Amino acid sequence: MVNLADLRQFLDKQEEAGLSLYATRSVAAIRRCYEARIAEGHRQDFAVDADRILHSRAYTRYIDKTQVFYLISHEQISHRVLHVQLLSKIARTIGKFLRLNEDLLEAIALGHDIGHPPFGHDGERILSDLCQAHGVGPFLHSLQGVWFLDRLEKQGRGLNLSLQVLDGILCHDGETHLERLSPQGDKTFASLEAEIQAKLANPAASLKPMTLEGCVVRLADTISYIGRDLEDAITLKLLRREELPSEVAQNLGRTNGAIVYSLVADLITHSYDKNYVGYSPEVGRLLKKLKEFNYRRIYDNPRIKAETPKIEALFQRLFEQFLADMEAGREDSPIWVDFLATMDPDYRESQRPAEIVRDFLASMTDAYFLRTSQDLFFPQPLRVGFG
16 A cells, blocks of 8 residues: 655656756745644645645635726626636746746645735725825735635634745746846744735835746736736727737737747746746837836726726725624624624734725625625615515
């Protein structure tokens, strides 16, 4: 009969022999709390982390969270869950060629957007303004993702994920254009907390992942959405494929598949056996040009912002309503029934009311947000019998 412990040791030896000098070995995983079933079990550490994220309540909510386009009923438009899956696949493909730890890549990719509130980056901006107005600092989905996984999951006890995974989630920042990135090693949980505080003090502060795998996810994040968002915009007739900058179309491609292939191939070619990941100067320049095109024609397009003021008004009303419910101790409020009732008492006692409201709003899916707004603020039909 096979011994599972022996098989794990065999996998660890395979990593030591087969991974790049710059890859992160599973035996190097750092956790806040020792767990015998991980240390003595048959699964390697980062594989455990990926599974824990995949089975989390927060991951389940990805299914109905906006990627770019919200309040649009169309079966072909991407939601956050698809983006996360695409990123995981692209990052693992790059990692396979660069001989990096694919379990670590998968765990970071699956968790990287888990802190997103409803309605994408517009929702993030709106919630951040409300948080600052109520004295709890800016809202950033990267920080919120760490907070969800490290503290809110499992009724407020957290998932006890490895430092390397939490660091990759904190540092992913896929909206910032980068053409090359190298890791900043030798981090601890104390430095993770220090970086969180630095980001709260200055949301524009740039953080570098501690692992090469974290660097790959950060660059692959752009690869996973840049062409896919373009396809969605074409489907919605916001632009035509022929409008792509000719230089980009000729050298990177005109479709999502071609763009992903070009970017991945260039990244692998220019990162192989190096302690950084990056593009060639020419491809980096073209990617920046494509991103600028997407911002101008898609992300900042007023045609997709028509309902944003209404969403903003609902965010404000929900925030004020739940804050009042917290202060009045209303246990029939959705914030109690659907959130606080199952949370560990230590969470309820250690967090300020505005922080709890922030966490509740950030956890919502688009549909739950709209349904709750309708239940609270719109007249409901009376259910009466006849006869």
